[in-house]
Amino acid sequence: MSLPLVDAVAQAFSAVGPIAASDPGFMPRAAQDAMAARIALALERREALVVEAGTGVGKTFAYLVPLLLSGQRALVSTATKSLQDQLFLRDLPRLRDALGVPVRLALLKGRASYLCRWRLAQAEADLPTGDRFALRALARVAAWAPATRTGDLAEIDGLDDRSPVIPLVTSTRDNCLGTECPEHRNCHVMHARRDAMAADLVVVNHHLFFADMALRDSGVAELLPTVDAAVFDEAHQLVEAGVQFLGTTLSTGQAIDLARDMLALGLQHARGLKAWHDLAAAIEHAARELRLVCAGAMREVRGIVKLGWEERAGGEVLLEPLQALADAARAASEAIAGVAETAPDFPKLQQRALALAALAPRFAEETPAGHVRWIDLSPQQARLVQSPLDIREMLSEQRQLSPKAWIFTSATLGDDEALSWFTASTGLEDAAKLRVGSPFDYANNARLWVPKNSPKPNEAGHPRAVGQLAAQCARALGGRTFVLTTTLRVLPLVAEALREQAARDGRPLTLLVQGTEPRRSLLQRFGDGRGAVLIGSASFWEGIDVPGDALQCVVIDKLPFPPPNDPLVQARVRQIKEQGREPFDEYFLAEAAVALKQGAGRLIRTETDRGLLVVCDPRMRQMGYGRRLRAALPPMGWLTEQEDAMAWLAELAAAH
Numbered sequence: 001m002s003l004p005l006v007d008a009v010a011q012a013f014s015a016v017g018p019i020a021a022s023d024p025g026f027m028p029r030a031a032q033d034a035m036a037a038r039i040a041l042a043l044e045r046r047e048a049l050v051v052e053a054g055t056g057v058g059k060t061f062a063y064l065v066p067l068l069l070s071g072q073r074a075l076v077s078t079a080t081k082s083l084q085d086q087l088f089l090r091d092l093p094r095l096r097d098a099l100g101v102p103v104r105l106a107l108l109k110g111r112a113s114y115l116c117r118w119r120l121a122q123a124e125a126d127l128p129t130g131d132r133f134a135l136r137a138l139a140r141v142a143a144w145a146p147a148t149r150t151g152d153l154a155e156i157d158g159l160d161d162r163s164p165v166i167p168l169v170t171s172t173r174d175n176c177l178g179t180e181c182p183e184h185r186n187c188h189v190m191h192a193r194r195d196a197m198a199a200d201l202v203v204v205n206h207h208l209f210f211a212d213m214a215l216r217d218s219g220v221a222e223l224l225p226t227v228d229a230a231v232f233d234e235a236h237q238l239v240e241a242g243v244q245f246l247g248t249t250l251s252t253g254q255a256i257d258l259a260r261d262m263l264a265l266g267l268q269h270a271r272g273l274k275a276w277h278d279l280a281a282a283i284e285h286a287a288r289e290l291r292l293v294c295a296g297a298m299r300e301v302r303g304i305v306k307l308g309w310e311e312r313a314g315g316e317v318l319l320e321p322l323q324a325l326a327d328a329a330r331a332a333s334e335a336i337a338g339v340a341e342t343a344p345d346f347p348k349l350q351q352r353a354l355a356l357a358a359l360a361p362r363f364a365e366e367t368p369a370g371h372v373r374w375i376d377l378s379p380q381q382a383r384l385v386q387s388p389l390d391i392r393e394m395l396s397e398q399r400q401l402s403p404k405a406w407i408f409t410s411a412t413l414g415d416d417e418a419l420s421w422f423t424a425s426t427g428l429e430d431a432a433k434l435r436v437g438s439p440f441d442y443a444n445n446a447r448l449w450v451p452k453n454s455p456k457p458n459e460a461g462h463p464r465a466v467g468q469l470a471a472q473c474a475r476a477l478g479g480r481t482f483v484l485t486t487t488l489r490v491l492p493l494v495a496e497a498l499r500e501q502a503a504r505d506g507r508p509l510t511l512l513v514q515g516t517e518p519r520r521s522l523l524q525r526f527g528d529g530r531g532a533v534l535i536g537s538a539s540f541w542e543g544i545d546v547p548g549d550a551l552q553c554v555v556i557d558k559l560p561f562p563p564p565n566d567p568l569v570q571a572r573v574r575q576i577k578e579q580g581r582e583p584f585d586e587y588f589l590a591e592a593a594v595a596l597k598q599g600a601g602r603l604i605r606t607e608t609d610r611g612l613l614v615v616c617d618p619r620m621r622q623m624g625y626g627r628r629l630r631a632a633l634p635p636m637g638w639l640t641e642q643e644d645a646m647a648w649l650a651e652l653a654a655a656h
Helices: 004-012 018-022 030-045 059-070 081-099 117-126 132-144 188-198 206-215 220-226 235-245 252-269 276-295 309-337 345-362 392-401 420-426 462-477 491-504 519-526 567-578 583-600 626-632 642-655
Strands: 048-053 074-078 105-107 201-205 229-232 248-251 305-308 371-377 382-388 405-410 432-436 446-449 481-485 510-513 532-537 553-556 611-615 637-639
Touching: 004 030, 004 059, 018 081, 030 048, 030 059, 030 405, 030 432, 048 059, 059 074, 059 081, 059 229, 059 405, 074 081, 074 206, 074 220, 081 105, 081 201, 105 188, 117 132, 188 220, 201 206, 206 220, 206 235, 206 392, 235 382, 235 405, 235 420, 248 252, 248 345, 252 276, 252 309, 252 345, 252 382, 276 309, 276 371, 276 382, 305 309, 305 567, 309 345, 309 371, 371 567, 392 420, 405 420, 420 583, 446 642, 462 481, 462 491, 462 532, 462 553, 462 611, 462 642, 481 491, 491 510, 491 532, 510 519, 519 532, 553 583, 567 583, 583 626, 611 642, 637 642
Parallel strands: 048 405, 048 432, 074 201, 074 229, 105 201, 229 405, 446 611, 446 637, 481 532, 481 553, 510 532, 553 611
Antiparallel strands: 248 382, 305 371, 371 382
């Protein structure tokens, strides 16, 4: 059956259509046509659709073109703020102009992305003069502030997302003064929300989407019922974002911030009226005691350590400090209530104290069914987290509340036709499904090699062997190698072994290691084609797009199974067992297959790319489940001998 939107989309993507006319480099792709046609049908029918589209399909245009031509009001959610900016600033304006559709676009981010004029004025008045770096960053923000229309801090080139100045010049749900703010009429957050409510297509991100579902603080919850279609790109990150933001968090840092804000405001506006020093000290003391109890015998913490709730005696040792924190927050709330009329900041401050007093006892109660608790311990604070195990309930509820087209797409959503890895944790088993393979010629352009004699991952010499092998591959290519580790812990060990081996070979390599400089800087240097080796973990498994000869070998240290001691993993395993199912096949293998596809996806980014994928884990060759993991990867040629692998690298190097 021919439908108007399906026909219009087919015409747009044709060789004589408007996209080809506006872009001389555009070539019709059968895979992109199939995906776009199916999305157009889902929009016409207002149905749920899950699409896995391999690298090179062109999935962004495949969902944007049907949306723009449909005339429907739409929400598009992406995984990161940088992807949001790419859609809003580049892809959408380009397609809107090519298609000639009068669609109003809007970009909506969280509060922490927008300048708060009132907080900027406070920061300029209160910032200590000794911190030159903070003063310099603040001066840049202040110089930019009068001219900006959007207030989006991403407009400031070189301002690091982790800059300590950002919390000083942005608002939070807790400290926003709302209509009491002297700058309310000029508020960038309010303007962004108004623009979003007036737009035809709004671009958000997953974190904002779920945070708003939980807190109703960003405008998405108000926006969602008004749209006809919701599209989630990079949908493989949806569950993780949902679990993180739909949960409840109590942090000792949040308590200490409350104490310090109360002390500063109390001394400024109500000095002598309450015992501000004593009230603040009580909250700070309770917060520090809570962190000490969470840490237990751990005296030194590097980074963030995730602790299971049961590791702290099932949470029972936390009861006393939690009660002390609740009592201190309640006393603070009563004191603030007595002076609430003296300054506009006090009512918000009292709400924060009341919220903390109510939140602390919740972590003394039993963990609700279908939820998990854990503790994130860092050098500065402890975060007590309670979260749902998946987003099934929330997403199912939203789908029932507002019937519309729900589209979910990514390059990796599972390793079976039902895409069960994704659909089971989102409640989308009933959705229509489409799998569109990559148009790239993997059989001719890519090879997979699992070294025969690699040590097992649990053996002490494994990181050194990975580094040495990576050095050998990089030597053959003159660099152009990307090493992915499954944990941050082994990353420096692999890097050191690689560096030592390169020195022994008399062929020093430019080594770029995660953590030594900003991610963006590392990627720019790696992609400049000068033959570097990049070593990364965690976030480097996805979102790395280095087309061409700058990257021709990806080395993965071991199969990316979920860490069995992670509290969230343990809770999911318990749930699967309680349901009489098998955790290894259904959970561990499925997770490893999806992560492996993500890592391998860094290798071939264009039709002409060629390369070698090396997995330094003999289990992929020796164990029966290795077949399932190999089948999850694109159809690369399979190499069994080291000589063949080195010959392939030599061929790639010769063609460079």
